[in-house]
Each structure stands twice: as structure tokens, then as C-alpha cells.
Amino acid sequence: MAENSDSLWNGAIEAHDYRDATASYHSAVFEQYKLCVEMADRVSSRRNLANTFFLTLHSSLLVFLGAWFTQGSHRRVPVALGLGALLVLLGMCAAWWFTVRSYQQLNRGKFEVIGALEERLPARAFVVAEWRALGEGKDWRVYIPLSRVERWIPLLFAVAYILGFSAAAL
Template sequence: MVENSDSLWNDGVGAEDYRDAKAAYHAAVFEQYKLCVEMADRVSSRRNLANTFFLTLHTGLVAFLGTWLSQGHHRDMPAVLAVAALLVLLGMCVAWWFTVRSYHQLNRGKFEVIGALEERLPARTFVAAEWRALGEGRDWRVYLPLNRVERWIPLLFAGAYVLGFVAAAAV
């Protein structure tokens, strides 16, 4: 978090630049802090919405494929079409994985900025204290970061697709 501090603070602006000096300066820092926390929360909400979209899409596809394969339609399907369908499904899994990764990276950056802002506040409750209370994500029994779980879901779907297509081809 400290590495971001140098790029965060505007050297040309300090408490002396405000009419009520220190109090106004700290109020401005706190307002920016609140905005950053709100934006981080919005990114998390968008990430959850993206995960819901991908999960719904893939769940529907798995249900469709299961029904379709159980009715024996795959026997009439040319191998090229089956491989193309599998590649599209795997491509969707890759897109989901990169979406999850991108949101994680975006949130990491936002939390670095929030942590740097907390250095100027009386308490560092959000980034420093809470993260330390959660064991900094090192022990899954204390706290399992969501990004570690959600990165596996697209991989599990990809594995299920491959196994399903291999099983269908073997029949």
C-alpha cells in the first residue's frame, strides 16, 4: 500500500491551502476516502453481477447439453461441429476467468488507494485493521478470499465440458 502513496498525494496542496487549514484538509481527504470506498463497493457489485451472468449462462448450457446428449442427438453431430461447440464453451470459460481476474486486479488497485488514504485518517480500520483481523487471507479457516474461490468456477465448468464431450464421443 505504501508504494502507491507517492503517486496519490498532490504535493502542491496541503492543509495550509484551506481556509480552516487542517480541519478542511482532513475533511477533503475523508470525502475522497468515502468516494473511493463507495467505488470499490460498486466494482464488487459489478463483479458479482458478472459472475451471476456467467453462472446463469453456463448452468443453462449444462442443462441444455445434458438433456440434448441424453437424448442421443450427439450421434448425428459431425465431429467438427462437436469440437467447434466445445471450443466456444471453453472460450466462454476463458472469458469468465479473465473477467474475474480483471475485477480482482481493479479492486486490488482501489484498496491500495484506500489504504494510502487511510494513512492520513485517524484510524486505518478498513484496509489495515480489518485485513489484519482476517489474517490477511493467509489461513482459509479465518478468511477465504472470494477471488480464490471464484477463479476455480470457470475452470470447473471447462473441465465438465471436456469430460462431457469426451464421454459423449465414447458412447
């Protein structure tokens, strides 16, 4: 985090010189902090919306494919077409996985900046204290980071597609 802290400040005031800082400076830091926290929250909302979109899409596709395969009409589909459909579905799973990963990386960067801003505030409640209270995500009984869980979902759908198409091919 020190790297980001060093690159965050523009040199107008030394990084640890709290005594000479003016009230307007502290106010500006706090306003930027609030904006960064709000933007991190918006990224999390967009991430949840993307996950909802992919989950709905894949759940609908599984229902459709399940109904279609149980009617026996899958036997009339050429193997190449079935394989093509499987590759498209696996591509959609990969797109979902990379989308989740991208949002995780974006949030990680935002929280590093928020942590650097908290160095100038009286309390480091959000990034340091809360994370420590949650055991830093190391003990699953205290807290399981959502980012660890949500990356498994596209992989589980991919496995379901592979197993389903394999069973249908038999």
C-alpha cells in the same frame, strides 16, 4: 503501498504533517476516502453481477447439453461441429476467468488507494485492521478470500465440458 501513497498526494501538504493540516483538508480527504470506498463497493457489485451472468449462462448450457446428450441426438452431429461447440464453450470459460481476474486487479488497485488515504485518517479500519482481523487471508479457517474461490469456477465448468464432450464422443 508506499509507491501508491507517494503518487496519491499532490504535494499540497507533506505526507506525514498532520499538525498543520486544516479541518477542511481533513474533510476533503475523508470525502475522497468515502468516494473511493463507494467505488470499490460498486466494482464488487459489478463483479458479482458478471459472475451471476456467467454462472447462469453456463448452468443453462450444461442443463441443455445434458438433456440433449441423454436423448441420443448428439450422435448425428459431425465431430467437427461438436469440437467447434466445445471450443466456443471453453472460450466462454476463458472469458469468464479473465473477467474475474480483471475485476480482482481493479479492486486491488482501489484498495491500495484506500489504504493510502487511510494513512491520513485517524484510523485504518478498512484496509489494515479488517484485513489483519481476517488473518490476511493466510488461514483458510479464519477467512478464504472470495477471489481465490471464484477463479476456480470457470475452470471447473471447462473441465465439465471437456469430460462431457469426451464421454459423448465414446
